Amino acid sequence: NFKFPPMLLLLNLSGHQDGVRDLSFAPSGSLILVSASRDKTLHIWDLNKHGKQIRVLSGRLQWVYCCSISPDCSMLCSAAGEKSVFLWSMRSYTLIRKLEGH
Template sequence: MGPGGGRREFEPDTEWGNQMRSRTIGELLAPVAPFDKKCGHENWTVAFAPDGSYFAWSQGHRTVKLVPWSQCLKNFLLHGTKNITNSSNSRLSRQNSDGVSKNRPCEHVIDCGDIVWSLAFGSSVPEKQSRCVNIEWHRFQFGRDQLLLATGLSNGRIKIWDVYTGKLLLNLMDHTEVVRDLTFAPDGSLILVSASRDKTLRVWDLKDDGNMMKVLRGHQNWVYSCSFSPDSAMLCSVGASKAVVAAILV
């Protein structure tokens, strides 16, 4: 209503449609072969590494592509919008404990063994620092620039991978239904939280060989998504029946 009680009308914004359209910089296309029998074009999830070095996306049934993002972006700018990712399963070199510099990272494919519903990158350094340092697990000792990828699968398993080598490090198996979402604490603690259709969230300590620390049961139905607060002290999750649940983890 206007100041005198009359109806106020606004001029239509002819630029609104243009403002709402995002600019496409590129398009990633899954290969037709040799993954045509595995890939049903179910691109359920994508994720960026905390330092922006890698981009991961599920190419369909059981496969995940890891792409060095700067290289991918450069290809977009040089060759147009479409980028058909290389189907070769190349190995990524990493820096060893002697300090020898690693070769330039390259894209490769991880076969997770089941439909991939969720992805999350994790490192031992707070996200705001955007780099990795030396860390030591009970069973594993990594060099500098370590980066992990967690994949949540249809069978309830969570597989943890070394991004640089493609090696499977941990296989977490406590969920009984689809793992819909994964999130790492942003403080670099390597605490991982998973959200599942089994109505629970589970808290994992990857520095302690993937030990499951807690089971959170506040949801009465499927859990769809979860997220940490910036200080890693609180976890918020959403699920079916419009449920929103917050939990303090420290």
């Protein structure tokens, strides 16, 4: 009879104004986390610094559905309900390119 240990809340990350749709950890093991939300923003968190919010990326017209960080941690990709994909720099936190065509 195996019993799971009780759940322990490590951090409570708050800042979005609506539901979170997706989460993506940096593959580098740096404990950087990106959250995509129905509030039309992406939030970047540093879990090494007690969940400090590093940056908020905004400018979307619709919900941000998903996000993913590139294997080398240089770019962040996000998709929103605008039939476009957005590529962001993870160094300067600026928009690199908007890919359209869907």
